[in-house]
Amino acid sequence: QFRIGALQDYEYEKAWGNPKASEWAEMYMQNGYIVDPMPTLKYTKEENRKIQKINSQLNMAVKEMNQKWILGAVDFNKTYDEFLKRLNEIGLQEAIEINQKAYDRFVGSSN
Structure with missing residues (x-):
């Protein structure tokens, strides 16, 4: 949820958030634009x-x-x-x- 800008449970924020933001979040999730963050890399x-x-x-x-x-x-x-x-x-x-x-x-x- 943090990767789509939701600080709390996404369904909770969806209830009171901007409808356009919910529409965009759904688009991001449905089209696979949300990807896992890079891992913390360890260097020599x-x-x-x-x-x-x-x-x-x-x-x-x-x-x-x-x-x-x-x-x-x-x-x-x-x-x-x-x-x-x-x-x-x-x-x-x-x-x-x-x-x-x-x-x-x-x-x-x-x-």
Whole structure:
């Protein structure tokens, strides 16, 4: 229920909530848009050191550009490719690889 925005029992909230919200929640559930959250991944010491550094820089870059786009300070279409380039320079691909290794270990340990 928390994945569709319900803080309490969904049926209880449905009784007094906005009918549109209930309609959207039903659509999400019927169409399979609600997925299980990612597990908490465990990293090696070296992976943890790298991922923390990369994630802090990625988060800062994303927040900065989101703010600029939302405020209209820069044009989204003109700056998006440069933004992706910046994320890759920070280490986006390395972060993906680290997370994939940690996820593969998680899946392997649950079999």
